[in-house]
Amino acid sequence: MTHNSPSITDILNDIITSLSSINLETLKFAVGVSGGPDSMALCYALSEWANHNDNPAIYAVTVNHGLRSDAADEAQSVGSIVNQWPCIDHAILTWDGDKPDSRVQETARDIRYTLIKDFCLEQEITHFFLAHHQDDQAETVLFRLAKGSGIDGLSGMHTESVLSDTTNLVRPFLNIPKQDLID
Numbered sequence: 001m002t003h004n005s006p007s008i009t010d011i012l013n014d015i016i017t018s019l020s021s022i023n024l025e026t027l028k029f030a031v032g033v034s035g036g037p038d039s040m041a042l043c044y045a046l047s048e049w050a051n052h053n054d055n056p057a058i059y060a061v062t063v064n065h066g067l068r069s070d071a072a073d074e075a076q077s078v079g080s081i082v083n084q085w086p087c088i089d090h091a092i093l094t095w096d097g098d099k100p101d102s103r104v105q106e107t108a109r110d111i112r113y114t115l116i117k118d119f120c121l122e123q124e125i126t127h128f129f130l131a132h133h134q135d136d137q138a139e140t141v142l143f144r145l146a147k148g149s150g151i152d153g154l155s156g157m158h159t160e161s162v163l164s165d166t167t168n169l170v171r172p173f174l175n176i177p178k179q180d181l182i183d
Helices: 008-018 037-052 071-082 104-123 134-146 178-182
Strands: 029-032 058-064 088-094 127-129 160-162 168-170
Touching: 029 037, 029 104, 037 058, 037 071, 037 178, 058 071, 058 104, 071 088, 088 104
Parallel strands: 029 058, 029 127, 058 088, 127 168
Antiparallel strands: 160 168
């Protein structure tokens, strides 16, 4: 972490307690975990936060798009790591069915969010955490600029946004550089 930066756990604690829509007594949340350093850092920090705050289990959700032959094994590997952390219950969501020949990444993103929405509804998840960080934010703004987005699109991602009628997306790391998460 850069000098004098707050810890990731401190950042999460501040964000969780300040979310306007949160009721700590009925809090039920999940975190997207790909196995990369950013999502693993977020999952670990949430695990530690929950462990010190008597919180119920957190679902760590990995999406297996089935686009690569080793994707299922990678998802299982992520689960074997995160299930060792306190308060974590790993779930793998799998995209079954035909895969497109074009616009693969865009379609995979749409399917991923559909799978996550359905899971959150099933499990009554109120908040779904994602590890998008400062570098992702800059990439999003540049991508939208290149596509001719208007002012709203150029504002980038928000720390909290709506996933569905019952679930909010939370991105607590938008102001943290990826290198700090790796460190």
